[in-house]
Amino acid sequence: MSQQTYLKVPFVWEEPKPLIEVPSRLKFKAAKTLDYEVLLSVVAEVMESSIDASDRKQVMERGSREVAEQFLAESKDGFSYRDEWWQIGLSSDDRVIGFVFPVIYQNGAKNGLEEATIYYIGVLPEYRGLGFATDLLLKGTRVLQDVGIWRVFCDADVNNIPMISTFERAGYQQHSEPWQRPL
Template sequence: MSQPIYWKVPFVWEEPKPLLEVPARLEFKAAKTLSREGLLSVVAQVMESSIDASDRKQVMEQGARQAAEHFLAESQAGFSYQDDWWQIGVNSDDRVVGFIFPVIYQGCAKEGLEEASIYYIGVLPEYRGHGFATDLLLKGTRVLQEVGVWRVFCDTDVNNIPMISTFERVGYQQYSEPWQRPL
């Protein structure tokens, strides 16, 4: 029996480029300012309502909270990051709107610069449709620019049209045709 698959669209941001300007409509704070329960809650809410097939599968099999715990625990596998890189975006009412988790691929440095990725980006369901994903992606990419990267390589589910549009709006380029990933 073959393993189920889904399709992802790969995107790349290549440096050097001018430092990105991040709009000021959200206040960005280190994700570690949330309690563990608070962080799990926002990640679980995003995963539970995600368009991404792998998120939906994990939530269906494990439940949203367990899927979020598992997802966050896997962030150490093949990646490195400093806690301050992981950011939450907070609105003027001091409510979390979303989060961005930039990471560095381990062992992929080139000419003294790192290769990076956006491990996860999410906007809570009640704040979707207002362009906050763009603000979050700008912030995460800016963090990685400041770290010093030669490129940021990421992908998203082919059905996640809002995220595809966000990558394009920020200036990421589609790297290749969509590819298969195990589900």
């Protein structure tokens, strides 16, 4: 593996499965209801403390705000989604805990159902280790179930053990051995 690549572990959620019951610890609201600057700040803070090698490299080179701006601006490149699919997880007293951004792959339909991914999922650093990533992933997957999907295909940096564990807890299956991705 070169310094220009890193390893990702691929995961899949394949339908049909029973509809997910999303835990009620978090309240959810559409990300579009947040002021853009607040959303940008939340995404930047998550990316700044990410375990993902690609995020770390980009943040080191350009800063978390610029990386988050580009990330949000490019969200429709190769994907489609409705604004209400992107969810913010809130505590009972309305503190932002994290977010999940489910999307559909363009040209991934099969038998009238869509292929999807979780474009990004993140928990603010002060709330990590409490299982909120699983709640967010379940919410994002349920949104996609409601859309009508045949598969959700995701991956996690091989060093991001918390995210790998989150996929496993949520019922995702490892799709293959880790593969190299460009940084």
